[in-house]
Amino acid sequence: MSRILVTGGAGFIGSHVVEAYLGAGHEVLAMDDLSRGKRENLPQKAGFEKADVRDEKAIERIFSQYRPEVINHHAAQVSVRDSVRDPDFDAEVNIIGGLRLLKACEKHGVKRFLFASTGGAIYGEQETFPAPESHIERPLSPYGVAKLSVERYLFFYGVQYGIKWTALRYSNVYGPRQDPHGEAGVVAIFCQRMLAGAEATINGDGGQTRDFVYVGDVARANLLALEKDVTGPINVATGVETDVNAIFRTLNQSTGANMPEKHGPPMPGEQRRSVLDPSLAAKLMGWKAKMDLTRGLGKTVEFFRNQ
Numbered sequence: 001m002s003r004i005l006v007t008g009g010a011g012f013i014g015s016h017v018v019e020a021y022l023g024a025g026h027e028v029l030a031m032d033d034l035s036r037g038k039r040e041n042l043p044q045k046a047g048f049e050k051a052d053v054r055d056e057k058a059i060e061r062i063f064s065q066y067r068p069e070v071i072n073h074h075a076a077q078v079s080v081r082d083s084v085r086d087p088d089f090d091a092e093v094n095i096i097g098g099l100r101l102l103k104a105c106e107k108h109g110v111k112r113f114l115f116a117s118t119g120g121a122i123y124g125e126q127e128t129f130p131a132p133e134s135h136i137e138r139p140l141s142p143y144g145v146a147k148l149s150v151e152r153y154l155f156f157y158g159v160q161y162g163i164k165w166t167a168l169r170y171s172n173v174y175g176p177r178q179d180p181h182g183e184a185g186v187v188a189i190f191c192q193r194m195l196a197g198a199e200a201t202i203n204g205d206g207g208q209t210r211d212f213v214y215v216g217d218v219a220r221a222n223l224l225a226l227e228k229d230v231t232g233p234i235n236v237a238t239g240v241e242t243d244v245n246a247i248f249r250t251l252n253q254s255t256g257a258n259m260p261e262k263h264g265p266p267m268p269g270e271q272r273r274s275v276l277d278p279s280l281a282a283k284l285m286g287w288k289a290k291m292d293l294t295r296g297l298g299k300t301v302e303f304f305r306n307q
Helices: 012-023 056-066 080-085 087-108 142-161 186-195 215-228 244-255 279-285 293-305
Strands: 003-007 027-032 047-050 070-073 112-118 164-170 172-174 201-203 212-214 232-236 262-264
Touching: 003 012, 003 056, 012 027, 012 070, 012 215, 027 056, 047 056, 056 087, 070 087, 070 215, 080 087, 080 142, 087 112, 087 142, 112 142, 112 215, 142 164, 164 215, 172 215, 172 293, 186 244, 186 293, 201 244, 212 215, 212 293, 215 232, 215 279, 232 279, 244 293
Parallel strands: 003 027, 003 070, 027 047, 070 112, 112 164, 164 232, 172 212, 201 262
Antiparallel strands: none
8 A cells, every 4th residue: 555645635636536545545645735625625534734836845844754655746727728828827836836746756765656637738639539648749728738848757757767657638527526616617617507597608609529537537547547557648538529518408407407508709719629539548557437427417416516
């Protein structure tokens, strides 16, 4: 069993990863600055440290006291739009924050690093559908550039210092505990608005597609990546394209909102199609998404209804 530090551990995806690791018998410390994460997302068995991933002194203290054997790095500036508005801040959190952790790993002899990366934002406008890990990388936002940069630093630290690393390139993750505020996933936004009886607007014609993967499946991928000791980038996705109109209709039915479909202007720079090929995850880790989209959306509605 491993002693694991999960950064961003009180967040939407991070808290599910913490649960999966605890369930498998690992010892887990969650580190989070609580700017987006919530303390109540964490199970009682998890240790907790409030700290910013950019804070070198805090990281040194945590590494010295806790002595982690594995880093699972989920702390991030997660908004694509905010990264465009403020690329400096995005780079500080997403690139410098990652480097702070890697430097601490090198200093303290930590040899395993799992990184929450992104598929859609790294591949950009796709040439092949679904996109494999070998697809050309053309990020269209500072957010995508930063995630790809950390992957490149991981490669360097792997060669230079023998750190084994896995970059899990997520597609569009949805599920319980997703934050419906700010730039959130369309599932969380629609759920909250429909349950509140507020208007839910579809951007553009709603024909834009995404690959929606359930957060429980993502947590299981983080567990398998640790157990199988895989190195390099791995897509964590379903390989299935679903358009936003279909999401709206399914949630409209699940929530009982029965809202008329309302379309607004398209978001500038939004990708038209995004879908990732998950076959490498199946081959190397034995991972495949299990949650059916309709059932996953139902579970998400149930969570928001109970909030």
